[in-house]
Amino acid sequence: MDRIRIVGGHPLRGTIAIGGAKNAALPLMTAALLTEETLRLTNLPHLADIVTMANLLAQHGVELHLNGEATAATGRVLDLNAANITNLTAPYDLVRKMRASVLVLGPLLARYGSCRVSLPGGCAIGTRPVDLHLKAMEALGAEITLDEGYINAKIKDSLNGRLKGGTIIFPMVTVGGTENALMAAALADGVTTIVNAAQEPEITDLAQCLIAMGAQITGIGTNCLKVTGVERLHGADYAVVPDRIETGTYAIAAAITRGDVELTGVRPDTMTAVLKTLTETGVEVIEGETTIRIKADGAEIRGIDVMTEPHPGFPTDMQAQFMALMATANGASMITETIFENRFMHVPELTRMGARINVHGSSAIVRGMPRLSGAPVMATDLRASVSLVLAGLAAHGETIVNRIYHLDRGYERLEDKLAACGAHIERLRD
Ligand SMILES: CC(=O)N[C@H]1[C@@H](OP(=O)(O)OP(=O)(O)OC[C@H]2O[C@@H](n3ccc(=O)[nH]c3=O)[C@H](O)[C@@H]2O)O[C@H](CO)[C@@H](O)[C@@H]1O
Numbered sequence: 001m002d003r004i005r006i007v008g009g010h011p012l013r014g015t016i017a018i019g020g021a022k023n024a025a026l027p028l029m030t031a032a033l034l035t036e037e038t039l040r041l042t043n044l045p046h047l048a049d050i051v052t053m054a055n056l057l058a059q060h061g062v063e064l065h066l067n068g069e070a071t072a073a074t075g076r077v078l079d080l081n082a083a084n085i086t087n088l089t090a091p092y093d094l095v096r097k098m099r100a101s102v103l104v105l106g107p108l109l110a111r112y113g114s115c116r117v118s119l120p121g122g123c124a125i126g127t128r129p130v131d132l133h134l135k136a137m138e139a140l141g142a143e144i145t146l147d148e149g150y151i152n153a154k155i156k157d158s159l160n161g162r163l164k165g166g167t168i169i170f171p172m173v174t175v176g177g178t179e180n181a182l183m184a185a186a187l188a189d190g191v192t193t194i195v196n197a198a199q200e201p202e203i204t205d206l207a208q209c210l211i212a213m214g215a216q217i218t219g220i221g222t223n224c225l226k227v228t229g230v231e232r233l234h235g236a237d238y239a240v241v242p243d244r245i246e247t248g249t250y251a252i253a254a255a256i257t258r259g260d261v262e263l264t265g266v267r268p269d270t271m272t273a274v275l276k277t278l279t280e281t282g283v284e285v286i287e288g289e290t291t292i293r294i295k296a297d298g299a300e301i302r303g304i305d306v307m308t309e310p311h312p313g314f315p316t317d318m319q320a321q322f323m324a325l326m327a328t329a330n331g332a333s334m335i336t337e338t339i340f341e342n343r344f345m346h347v348p349e350l351t352r353m354g355a356r357i358n359v360h361g362s363s364a365i366v367r368g369m370p371r372l373s374g375a376p377v378m379a380t381d382l383r384a385s386v387s388l389v390l391a392g393l394a395a396h397g398e399t400i401v402n403r404i405y406h407l408d409r410g411y412e413r414l415e416d417k418l419a420a421c422g423a424h425i426e427r428l429r430d
């Protein structure tokens with residue numbers, strides 16, 4: 001299994017181009033199931049999760065074509081055509097690899113009237129049930145049963161093959177639940193109101209793509225979405241929003257090495273909380289329209305408190321990376337995780353690198369220190385893995401990060417992008 005070797009202590013300087021967002025691209029790919037016409041996605045990142053989603057859609061019968069070479073301007077261009085769906089089952093083998101697979105539920109149900117989707121199960125960061133996705137489908141007229149680890153969903157016989165608009169009230173904010181609800185409601189008969197909807201930029205991206213496909217959606221960017229269902233959707237050409245988590249991760253790479261890096265092809269307006277937090281630590285953040293420069297050379301990074309929250313709050317997907325930065329700060333920091341019940345799996349590994357962190361329930365107290373020390377480490381999820389890479393960039397000596405298939409789920413050419421800015425980092429292929 002490949003590993004990453006880092007020799008830390010080199011301030012990053014240079015420019016890093018940011019790709020399309022994994023967490024926007026995955027639901028956008030499933031939106032292709034809503035129409036028999038072609039959906040063209042541009043600025044698609046090249047990631048293991050995108051390949052998993054492509055395999056899942058292909059086994060449903062979606063035709064996928066990658067067009068030409070990826071360029072900085074367009075990323076990858078992928079055409080998806082769901083004119084000939086042959087199989088309405090999302091199998092366990094693919095769903096267990098990636099929880100976002102459950103996003104085929106809403107589109108398949110709405111367009112074909114029934115489907116069978118494996119339950120995703122828990123993962124390293126929490127139990128992550130999908131009960132709210134299922135309740136949302138029921139609110140639109142679906143009958144749901146569970147058997148043998150699968151969700152069986154079908155539109156009630158009385159509805160003549162078309163979901164019916166209704167009111168969905170989410171008791172807690174769910175990104176995936178909102179995405180499934182939006183896609184199902186887009187083809188339902190009548191008006192659907194989604195109350196306490198997630199407001200993440202990836203939801204806005206999905207809503208805008210659905211509008212480009214002919215959907216009628218208002219309230220975009222708020223916590224109340226209104227969808228007036230249409231009988232059919234058509235094809236579209238849509239560019240995936242830049243990845244705010246990849247952007248934030250490299251911003252922290254610049255800060256933790258006390259470097260100076262410009263991030264290009266970004267959307268600063270989608271990451272206000274992260275940029276404000278970085279500024280509070282003492283990093284200089286210079287925002288352009290599509291660029292962010294992180295100047296941390298000579299900066300004295302202060303320890304500050306952070307709590308993860310649904311958007312527009314500080315994202316849980318940046319919590320591990322921020323903890324690595326706080327481990328090198330001057331002073332203490334309290335980091336509270338409110339979204340997932342088990343998202344501190346990076347703490348023991350950061351501790352092995354000399355970080356001083358104590359966890360009390362959903363909060364971690366981090367006492368910063370001038371220098372971490374390199375060590376062999378291993379992580380159990382995507383953002384935990386990258387937090388160890390960040391710590392390695394700042395640490396004295398050699399760090400080997402094991403199990404890097406997690407990183408390949410969400411970061412395209414991570415080691416190349418960092419090495420181009422002066423990091424001493426390489427992939428060791430086994
Ligand atoms: C592919 C993708 O976009 N993944 C993101 C998405 O995950 P995902 O969509 O899975 O996350 P959710 O927003 O649904 O989860 C938020 C919380 O709600 C709970 N919950 C969710 C659904 C449900 O039916 N029942 C329930 O109890 C979850 O266990 C969790 O505690 O949003 C998370 C929160 O921003 C991010 O960390 C993930 O990177």
Ligand SMILES: C=C(OP(=O)(O)O)C(=O)O
Binds near residue numbers: 023098100317382383
């Ligand atoms: C938790 C993440 O992804 P997923 O929801 O696919 O597990 C993530 O992107 O940090």
